[in-house]
Amino acid sequence: MEFKIEKFDKFTLVEVLEEKLDTNIAPGLKSELVLISGNGERNLILDLSTCRYCDSSGLSAILVANRLCKNAGGTFVLTGLTDAVERLITISQLDTVLNIAYSMEEAVQIIENAEMESSKK
Numbered sequence: 001m002e003f004k005i006e007k008f009d010k011f012t013l014v015e016v017l018e019e020k021l022d023t024n025i026a027p028g029l030k031s032e033l034v035l036i037s038g039n040g041e042r043n044l045i046l047d048l049s050t051c052r053y054c055d056s057s058g059l060s061a062i063l064v065a066n067r068l069c070k071n072a073g074g075t076f077v078l079t080g081l082t083d084a085v086e087r088l089i090t091i092s093q094l095d096t097v098l099n100i101a102y103s104m105e106e107a108v109q110i111i112e113n114a115e116m117e118s119s120k121k
Contacts, residue, residue, distance in 0.1 A: 002028055005036070011043035011075075011111050012036050014065075021051045021058030021085075029061040033068055042074025043115070045107045049080030054088055062089075066098055075099065075114040077107040 002025050004015040014032065018025050036044065044065055048054070054062075062078060069076035079101040081089065089095050101107035 003032055005032065010115055011045055012041045013045045013047060015047040016051050019050060019052045021048065021054040023057045026057035026061040030064050033065045037068040037072060042069060042072040043111045044069050045077045045079060047080040048078065048085055051085055052082055054085045059092060073118065075111050077101050077110050079104060079107040
């Protein structure tokens with residue numbers, strides 16, 4: 001099993017259970033994300049705490065998740081980044097595009113705040 005997917009009230013949590021988010025895993029992750037989004041889920045937390053390595057295909061999957069959530073008017077949060085993965089995201093300058101949380105509590109808070117903002121509109 002490469003991923004663990006849990007549905008909560010306001011979001012879906014996807015945990016990557018592999019140490020490498022690379023060309024072997026990324027296509028499967030992308031199709032899971034498209035399915036989740038197709039089921040009407042707008043908010044997504046992607047937990048990479050098991051991941052020690054991520055390549056360009058992994059980054060591509062992360063960007064797909066971000067785009068799907070944005071297109072649905074929702075929020076995407078990345079959490080559980082190891083130093084190596086965080087470095088890659090910073091080098092790619094994706095830290096300016098993505099919501100990055102340093103704990104699960106912070107990730108949930110980002111989504112709850114975004115939900116409150118969108119309900120005011």
